[in-house]
Structures are given as C-alpha cells and as structure tokens.
Amino acid sequence: MCGIAGQVIIHGDKIDPDLLHRMSTSLAHRGPDGDGIYVNDRIGLAHRRLAIIDLSDTGRQPMSNPDETIWIVYNGEIYNYKELREELQDLGHTFRSESDTEVILHAYEEWGAACLSRFNGMWAFALWDSRRGELFCARDRLGIKPFYYSAIDGSFLFASEIKALREHPGVGREINETRLSDFLAWALADHTDETFFEGIFQLLPGHTMTVTGEGVGEQIPYWEIAMNPALRTTEKSDEEHAEEFLALMTDAVRLHLRSDVPVGTCLSGGLDSSTLTALINRVLRSDNPGKGNELQNTFSACFSDKRFDESEYIDIIAEDTQVRSHPTYPGTETIWEDLDHLLTCNDEPFASLTIYSQYCVMREASKRVKVVLDGQGADELLGGYIAYHIPHLRGLIRAGHPVTTLKELIGILRHHRSFFWYALHQVIARRRRRGLIRIAGADPLPRYQGTLGEALEVDLTRANLPYMLHWEDRTSMAFSIESRVPFLDFRVVEYLASLPEDQKIRGGITKYILRKATKGLLPEAIRCRMDKRGFSTPEEVWMREAMQPEIQKILASPSFRSRPYWNADEVLASYRDFVEGHSSYSGELWRIICTELWLRQCIDRDA
Secondary structure: OEEEEEEEEOOOOOOOHHHHHHHHHHOHHHOEOOEEEEEEOOEEEEEEEOOOOOOOHHHOOOEEOOOOOEEEEEEEEEOOHHHHHHHHHHOOOOOOOOOHHHHHHHHHHHHHHHHHHHOOEEEEEEEEEOOOOEEEEEEOOOOOOOOEEEEEOOEEEEEOOHHHHOOOOOOOOOEOHHHHHHHHHHOOOOOOOEOOEOOOEEOOOOEEEEEEOOEEOOOEEOOOOOOOOOOOOOOOOHHHHHHHHHHHHHHHHHHHOOOOOOEEEEOOOOHHHHHHHHHHHHHHHHHOOOOHHHHOEEEEEOOOOOOOOOHHHHHHHHHHHOOEEEEEOOOOOOHHHHHHHHHHHHOOOOOOOHHHHHHHHHHHHOOOOOEEEOOOOHHHHHOOOHHHHHHHHHHHHHOOOHHHHHHHHHHHHHHHHHHHHHHHHHHHHHHHHHOOEOOOOOOOOOOOOOOHHHHHHHHHHHHOHHHHHHHHHHHHHOOOOEEEOHHHOHHHHHHHHOOOHHHOEEOOEEOHHHHHHOEOOEOHHHHOOOOOOOOOOOHHHHHHOOOHHHHHHHHHOHHHHHOOOEOHHHHHHHHHHHHOOOOOOOHHHHHHHHHHHHHHHHHHOOO
C-alpha cells in the first residue's frame, strides 16, 4: 500500500522535478516508510512506500526490470503473487526481490495488458514502457485503490489522491458544479469518472488507459460483472451453495492475510465483520496451531448512547473467538478538529458522519497494526440493505410469482416493518430538502430500480460501493494503514453474482447464503441479526445537540450565505425546524454543511 504520482510529457515542456517532489510530499501519509523518484526524458515517477510485503530495500519503488526499459509505481497488493511468481519462474523469469511489485513487472513483460486477468488483489499502477514510449495505467476490478489524473499544458499528471494533482497551480481550481449537485441532492459521488474538481478525473474501476506521444487514450474496460437474473435455485441445494461460498471466503481470507507486518480486523458486531473475524481465527489456527487467538486484534467503534452502541454484539463475537478487542469511542469533544483532517484526507465532501466512526477505528488500529481486514462489499453482493427488498419484490411480480411475492412480503413485515415506516418519513423529508439546492445536476442515478440483480449491479459498480471504497481508502491511509476487503476477492464477487436471487434474499431475510454458510461458525445472536448498522454514528443526535452551536455559526456565516449552491435562509429554517422537533432529520443537512466546510478548505484558501 502506497502513494503514487507522476508526469508524462506529451508535448512541450520538460519534466518538473520540483512538482514531483511536491506531489510526493502531499502523499507522505500513504507511505511513511520510504520514497523515491525516477526522472528520464519524458517520464517522471514518484512513490511513497508503506512496506507490507518484502520490507527490505529491494522492494523500493519506482522499480524497473533488469534492463531498465520498464518502470512502475504501484499502490496495492497482489495477493496471489507467490503463485504467479512460481509460474513466471517456470517460464524463465529471474527475480531480484520478494515483492509483489516485481511480479507485476514480469507479468506485464510476459503477458502484456492481459496480465491483469491473472491478478487477484487491489491495485492502481502506472507502468512506463520506454520501448513503446507509453504509460500503461490500470486500476483493480472494483476500484479498491484510487487513481486520479489530469492533462494540462502538454503534460499528463496522475496521483493516488486529488491533493497531489492540485500541487500544480493550474489543476483543480474550479468546481465541477454538476458533480456537486449530484452530491448535494442525491448523495452521489464516485459514480462517474469526473470528480468535484473541473479537469480532474479518475480511472474507473476495472479499466485501463494508455498515454502516448499522441495524447491520452480512452479508458478501456477489461472486466465487467453481470448478475444472474434467475429468481430461484434449481441446480444445486442450499447446502451445496453454502459450502462452496464458505470455501471461497475461507481461501480469500487466507490470501488476504499474507503480510510481513501485523494484521488486524475491523469488527462492528454485524454479520459481515463477525464472519471475517471467525474465518480469520479459523485460518490462523490452521496455519499456526495453538497461536491463532494470540494473532488477531479487532478494532471497534462503541458509544455510550445505547441506541447506537453495538458493544453487546462485539463482546459476543470477541468472547466466542477469544480475540484481543480494542474499542474506541467516537464523540464530539474533538470532532471539529478531526473533521478538518478528515476533509483533508478525502479531498472531497462526504455524505455522512458514519465515516467518522471508521476514521476513529483506523486511528486506534494504527497504534498496533499496519494492515486491517474489513467487510466492505458484502451488502452490495448479498442484498444486505433493507431497501433491496423493493426491487426483489418488483422482480417477482414481473416474473409472475404471486405466491412467492406474498411470502416475501410477509417476511419483510415480520422482520423490517419499522424500517419501512422510517423510510417513508425519510422520503418525504429528503424530497423537501432537495428543494434547498439551487444548482441543477444530471438526472439521478436509478438506484433500487428494476430487479434485485439490476439494483445490485448499479450499487456494486456505480452508486454505492465505489463511494464506500473511497472512504475505506482515505480513512485507513490517513493513518498509514492498509485496508483489505476479502468479500471483494474477484472469485467471491463472480461466484455471488452467478447465484439466483433467492440465495441473497428469501422470506424477507437478507444475505441468505451467508447466514446459511455461517451456521455453526458464528453465535446465533450474530448470525440471525436483522438490523443493519455497521460503523454507525449517532449523527442525528449530534447534529441536534452537541454540534448545534457550531452549525448555527456556519449557517449564519457570510461565506455560507454567499454561496450560489443553496438557499441559505431556507437551509437555516429547515435546520431549526429539525432542532425544535418539527421535522425529521435527513442527510441533506449534513451534506450542505460538509460542502461549506470543504469549500472553505479547498476553494476559499486557494483564492
């Protein structure tokens, strides 16, 4: 896990070493263990190292092949690098290090761009091929690792984070108002290749791009996912599916534990993180008999307000697995200082204070480990959000299954009645508050439309997961932590996508196959949980109580009132209605406030 940056001269000026140094310095938090810069003619590459695999100097970057015709800067992990290394050695390749970075170099030499299909991992890399005179850029299948770029004054610039690109005085000085509108009105971000800054783009997940002397090429997809449209399981039994899934997940966890530094686990007390905790223990006990319990540290967010606290469930899984549990208690004592740092880390405003819990968990984890495993992706693959019941019912009705539809509806009412009552109030509140926004964006992304499979595909590739992975990367790297997500092992993703819908939702129960697969692995109190929290925060309570004085100042400030993006008087009135109990809370309020803080930090300071 690292930070990467670089410059390619398409035409015009020479490489700017000072710019490369500034870009590298801005990414120091991503790589405190070393740095390097390579400059030659049209290419300049910069790297900040967080040493995870091969801690020796032979793993330093930028790294080249033996004859120095190919150079690479790379951020991520190729978990199957040992197997690929053996295959490449059998083909005659000789290695100088034990790093996965060198495996990418040799794989590219052997298979070209097709090497990507052989990688199991997360990556964003730029590879300079001097023989071809081109820069080959690639991002992992699901976009776990970031890659941003901009073209200006005959140069192509790229980096792991937007802030590095903005070290160039001409890059990222104007707001992309269409994307800002998407965020304010619909909580959308990372759903296109555009960012909140005009002229700064991201390489999309599962895409490559080549930069030559002719210019910047188009983004080309090398991997796509499609959900099985079938509604019912026919060929295999539930037990067979569950066994196959658990075997895949166990192997994914085994690969994700490969590291030369300590590894920990993010534990929220929910089904996904508890499954990881239990599987990690199983793998560690298998590989290190008698020492498994000593090797796993878990990190959790807890709250004194019992309405939001999950300590009960965290304690259940921690006691069952006998791990070392490390709770942290996010609060409002230092939240405004932390939010300033959090915005700096993200470069863009964020839609919910939920990210603050994750931020606090990563800060606590950084005291003991350099790698954590987290449960991102399970919801989008397994139909984990309760709102997915709507497209599931729609698909059953369209397919002409009235009896199954009725059974699902009864199950939904049994398990989730209170959620849908809450959701109705939210729909009304959000519709009203969208009227506070003055700028017009594109048409909203059609989430929860069509069938369950169609809704999952949108969330997995465009609407939800890309944004969640943005959070995952920034909150972890803010504290020089590498976060790994075993549910997004591409084999697991492709397997779950191939399953019929009733393996995901059945009888009103979400994540059906995961619950089936973990019977006997997890305590029943965890396995049968129906509420959905994750690393939540008491955002509504904080916004009404402890954060209120500062929010009132923000809403009354000259800068807030001068913005063309909202009606300041109506925003203030809406917030006061919420504080006084006359209206429900909704996320639009936080998004507007967060956008104001971001404008002050990123735009006003420039001016």
